[in-house]
Structures are given as C-alpha cells and as structure tokens.
Amino acid sequence: MTLAEDVLGLLKAVAQHEIAIQDAAAQLQEAPSDDLGFAKVDLARTKRNGYPEVIYGSGKTAAQIIDIMASLERHDQNILCTRLSADKYQQIKAHFPKAVYHEDARILTQIAHPLTETATSIAVVTAGTSDIPVAEEAAVTAETYGNRVDRIYDVGVAGIHRLFEHLDEIRSAQVVIVIAGMEGALASVVGGLVDAPLIAVPTSIGYGTNFGGITALMTMLNSCASGITVVNVDNGFGAAYSASMINHLTSKEDH
Template sequence: MTESETRALLQAVAEGSSSVEDAVMKLKMAPYDDIDIARLDTHRGLRQGIGEVIYGAGKTPEQIDRIAHALWKDGQRTILITRMTQEAADALTKDIPFTYYSDAHAGVVGSMIEPDCEGTVLVITGGTSDIPVAEEAAITAETLGNKVERVFDVGVAGIHRLLSNTDSIMAANVIIAIAGMEGALASVVGGLADCPVIAVPTSVGYGTAFGGVTALLSMLNSCASGVSVVNIDNGFGAGYLASMINHKGVAV
C-alpha cells in the first residue's frame, strides 16, 4: 500500500466513510515489499501478530543482509534469523543492532521482546546432542516475548534426572520436549504434565534412527494425551507454536 493510499484510507476512517474494522482488514492485506531477491511480507506483524522471520538456510550472507536491512528500514524492530551460519553473522553489516546465538544457529536484529505474558515455556532435551535444536526453540520463544526455562540432558536412559525436575514440569504453561534416538521423552513428559506438550524429534541417533524418522513416528504414536508433534529438527516451529499457546493464556 502506497503512502497516498494509506492516507486516503485513514482519511476515510476520520470522515466516517470507512469503519475501523474495514481499514484494518485492508492494511492486513497490503502488498508486499519487492526487493528483487525476496518479496517481504511487511504487514505480517499486523496480520498475524508476529513479524516476518528470515530462514537463513540456502541464502547467501549478502541476501540475508539485504533482507534484514529492508525489514529494519520498514520498521520491524525485532527480526529473527534462523539457521544462520557464523559466516553470515560475521558478514551482516553492523549498522543495525545484532546478536548472534551460536548454539541456536540464530541471529536477532534489534532486541528481544520483554516477556509479555505470565506463563513459562519449558524446553527439555533428552540429551546434550539435542541442544542446538532446543536452543533454536528457546531463542525463538524468547524473541517472541516468552519467559523460557531450559532443562537439558534428562533423557529416559536416566529417568531420575527428569523426575528431579517435576516441579518445573508441573509449573510450565507449555513444554517443548526434544529428543532423538527412539523419542520416548515426549511420552514420559506428556504423562507428567497438565499442559500442552510440543514434541520435537531430532536427527540424533544411530542407523535405524533414520535421521529422526524413528523419533518422529514414536512421538506421533504417543499414548500420552496432549502431545503434538512438529517436524524433525524444527526447533523454530516448536518455539513459535509454544509462543502462540502461551499468549492465548492457557491455564495450568
């Protein structure tokens, strides 16, 4: 939507010839920003409540830099970049505030949003090898304005480690359970928690783990109620969904 079109729309609202609801709908459906290498959905924050996120995998450092600067210029003040390499982070032009989180392979342009809801998102992993996916989930949830607690390396091979964190499990508003191998962690957590559990299978494991497929199928077949499953290694999707649930004020 051009400046003149926006002014005309606002003038129509001021004059009473357009309702506020109609104006908001038109703004939500406003055109994208075409910068040749990408078509940026600059009104996504208005439409969905969360601005566009940059998926870094497959993009060159120069492309990430251009997209991030275009979103910043358009007024987006918190920009999450997932699957970002150290090379891309080093190449980002530092005329805008930027923080790189190496464990999560993620970057944030601008600043983290202060937690704006009361609930806690608990991120649990089966093993230390699952931490990169867990950190992607945690950084995503934090970037979207959630309080996040981390409990790592509490897999079912030593289940007493998990049970020693029962208080955190019971207090959480949403839990993200992340595991590879056979993926049993999600079912155990689902059997302990009275809140939604988002299961994330990881590609960690030996041959018949099939790059996370075994954990994925195990989690999909969980007998615990209230367990949902995202794709293999999809920490971002889990963190995003957890934020949506947490901001809906799910009571525990």
C-alpha cells in the same frame, strides 16, 4: 493491532474529518510487501499473524539476508533469522552492529520493539546434551517472542531420575516443548506426567536406525500419551512459534 483494526481506524478518522480522503487512500495503497527482486518481504505479517516475517538463513547468501534485514529495519520491525551459519554472520555483522548472534541456536536477532515477558512460562526439555542446538533454536525463538523460558536439559529416559528432579518446574509451565532424538521416548513419558499442552520435536541425533530423526518422529506420532503435538524433525523454531501462540492466549484472556 490487526490489519482489520487499522483499516477500521482509518475509516473512522476519515468520517471524523481527522484525515483527508486522499491521505487515507495513499495509506491503503501502501504496499504490504517490499519487492527486492529475489524476495518479496512480507511487511503485513505482524498485522495478520501477530509476528513479523522470519528469515530462513539456510540457502540464502549473506548479501540476500542483508538486503532482507535492511527492508525489515527500514520498516521498524523486529528481525529474527534462523539457521544462520557463523560464516554468514561474520559477513552480516558489519552492516547490523546491533544484531545479536546466538551461536548454539544459529539464530540472529535484532529487536526494535522489545516485548513484555509473559508471566507464564514455556519449558524446553531435552533428552540429551546433543539435542541442545535444536532446543536453543526453540528457546531463543520463544524468548524473542516475549516468553519466559525454562531450560531443562539432559533428562532423558536412560537416567529417568534426572527428569523427576525437575518435574515441579516442568509442571509449572504453561506449555512444554520436549526435544529428543534416538527413539524419542521422552515425549511420551513427559506427556503422561503433565497437564499442559506438549509439543514434541524429534531430532536427527542417534545411531543408524534413528534414520535421521524418522524413528523419533514415528515414536512421537504414535505416543499413547494424550495432548501431544509433533512438529518436523529438528524444527525447534516451529515448536517455539506454536508454543508462543499458546502461551500468549493467557495474556489475551486476562485482557
């Protein structure tokens, strides 16, 4: 339910004398954010965007993350914290024993309201094994948002026969996320073989002239295959967020 639908429902309840005007006014005045001093936790994001606020763990102290998680927990929201180091998790887990740490993805999740898994899937495809940490960030994010995920790892162009062995599985996906470092050619190859939206993620994996992912990024931006959208270097989370929105469009159309 959106924020606008909430307000409309509240106004209808007042009109039908199901709630007092003073109580309705109090609900409307409830703060859409929780001011912690160092952070203002956005409590209305789910109503606006369909997904709760996500905690970016890098650059925050464990104590700050604990306080933000406590705010989200008090307001009964699902928690997803990205780029969380194992050291910080060790400090956090005593405060949140129900939280799950996904080590490869560097993601912490605590699910208050599990989402129904989509009938359609997101395929997460990597060029190499070294790209798996970025791929797992994408896969875990997508799963947290209720998507069925198919992982197809280490099928890069250096051994392109490996890709063809999984082509039917990739083609069956509603959205494809292709993750590649080095020269980033895999996105163009897959883009020419599928009829689904493709989100390309360049990674910082590669030798010197990879330039920390810039070479792969440029290759993907200049792809001759149509239908490719490119996110920032190593941004598995951003790719999964967009892929989830696309994948859930089918569910909306079904209703």
